[in-house]
Amino acid sequence: MAQYNTNVPSFYRVEERDIVMPAESRLQVDLFDFQDTLGEAINGEKLIGSTVIDLEDRWHSAAWKDCMDRRQQVPTENRGLINPQLSGQNCGSIEMWVEMIDSVRASDIKASELRKPPAMEIEIRLVIRTCKNVKLWDGSKTDVKVTVDLECKEYEGVTMGFPKLQPTDVHLGSTGNAIFNWRIVYPRIVMPTKSCTMDLKLYQANFVSADEFIGAVSVDLRRYVERVARDMDMIYIEKADLQFTAGAAGEGEEGGDGADAAEEETVGSVQFEMWFMTQSEANQKRNGKGREDPNDFPQLVTPAEGRGWGDVLGGFSLSLPDLGLMKKVIPLILFTLLCLVLLRFVGLL
Template sequence: MLTVQIYDWDLVGSDDMVGETKIDLENRFYSRHRACCGLPEKYEEQGYNAWRDAIKPTQILAKLCKDAKIDPPIYANGVVKIGKQLFSVQNDELDFYRAKEAEEHMALAVLQRWHEFPRIGCHLVPEHVESRPLYNPDKPGVERGKLEMWVDIFPMDMPLPGPPVDISPRKPKNYEMRVIIWNTDDVVLEDDAFFTGEKMSDIYVKGWLKGPEDCQCTDIHYRSLTGEGNFNWRFIFPFDYLVAEQKIVISRKESLFSWDETECKIPARLELQVWDADHFSADDFLGAITIDLNRFPRGAKSSKLCTLDMLKSDGSVPMVNIFKQKRVKGWWPFFVKKDNEEMELTGKVEAEFHLLTKEEAEKVPAGLGRNEPDPLEKPNRPDSSFMWFMNPLKSIRYIVWHNYKWTILKLLIILGLAIIIFLFVYSVPGYTVKKMIGA
């Protein structure tokens, strides 16, 4: 009897048994269903699915025939004859029956249909992973979880089986995602200018890959009057990725008092959001887009071509896989969802996505934002982009003078005329007295 037990490890004190499962090996070894080693779907001599039984399919079939005291199998052109029973094995490849391992393929096909053989036939156990319930002797009848496993039994007097199967967990691959936010356009204008009442927004973009705690932000493009923002700002997101599962692997402690880190897997999605910065209240959310790194729409070549139609999922929009494409640049739309679940366009972003392995990233390093190495140029922002209370002279020039220059000029002319009239009225009485006394 093989007993497998699962324990809960404790740092202090004795470990606790969660549950156990018991397997009757003798019952398996002598079973007529041949439960010693499951039959795979295909016969492979190499690769991860290589034949691992101690004897090959032809030997298994010959042994079954010998134990049943019937004539050994005869193989010929896709037909296996055992006694009076014929098994037809179909294959579309013309050279299949000429290959040296063709008899092994045919024998395996017959073994999978062994239950069709009259009187002595039965279902043979296929290759599979067992899911066995766990029970604790202290709490009989209460299932404490499941154990996924398999058991192979190989007699010592038989040939050695194939190499053991490596079932260690897949190790994630290290990647680095570099996202450059170049520009934005047509971003909705959320605020009113303090002095002029004009519609404007203080635009910045934030993004994350693993979660909001991994968030990175650009600097702020102040006083955008058209929805255009210039950034030239680089985000860098290192992450571990499981290619087979298309998931990002994150290891973190669930709490401050956790002894070990917990591993969790999340979809590979990049979140980009555009915000309006406020100085004396919470920032305003303007729009967002979620980029599935395995399948996302190809970016538009220009801002005018960037629309919400790019986000259709009916197959009419060409899709990109960043793990194959490696580098993509274009325009993508920001949007918000209304109460009726309809999407509303709230802006556009020109971005560049560059995916590198850890080794490639170390060879070609890059800095966050616009920093060294491989620095990005400062954006060519208009002179009117500034924080008004930090630049009083610019505020006078670009806010007061730009919007009220004609009003100011009119007031100055009126004020000048008023001074002239006042001086004239003030001077006339004295000048008249001098003339009268002949001074």
């Protein structure tokens, strides 16, 4: 039974043997580095370490029998591994237990159940509050949009309706600052994880053509999720800021003209809050994406700025010709036409 590319293998395997003591009272457990047939033929078996247990010593131990018989508890042992060829070096340890039952009672007593514990799952919640000093796209305003993309192979929240790529809504007509109050949710990150990175990208939103990239920033979250998995305590990051840079464009996006100066250009910042918690705790405080229900922890309110019809129409640059004196006459003409329509409607014309 081999496990690959790990130094913390989990076997959860039970072996049963009939023995006669004291002739068969020595139990040796060896841990080997797995090699294929050719490698084993060339190099031989590569021993990592061994541990030896004196079964007769266990059988005659009053403390061990007290745990097994009276308390009905199996004493777990954490045993160090020793390699004679690596004297004085730490070769790891193995967690195990040994049960011994008299052959007369063996048919009546089943072996203790050895079950792998459920996988630890972590949920990440990000609330994007505001963006500041956003680069003006056409010289006077920007329709600001932010996308968040989670890079984590152990993420399994897609099946729950939480995709890896989650965009905010659009703040229309921003003159540099934008308000979102938008929640990003990533449930079911299965631990342990080899990598957990969050990419935030800033865009000029377009309703007809594709959004235009402005800048990006990446955050490594692995140490936070590992800490929560280890300590089982929630981590809260309160109103922190990240800087968007123009040179951090993703593949297929243009982040400037390629010059070194452009790579360092700051094109805005984002203020956010972030929570890391175990999935069991998150299930007691459920939240939806964006501002969807359930909308608690915290409750998010749709901003008034950048969402009105005036902001929508402001995106269309319409200019009327200079009508001169007609500007004063047009209202009178329209009023007269309205009166004629009303008179016609009541039958006076």
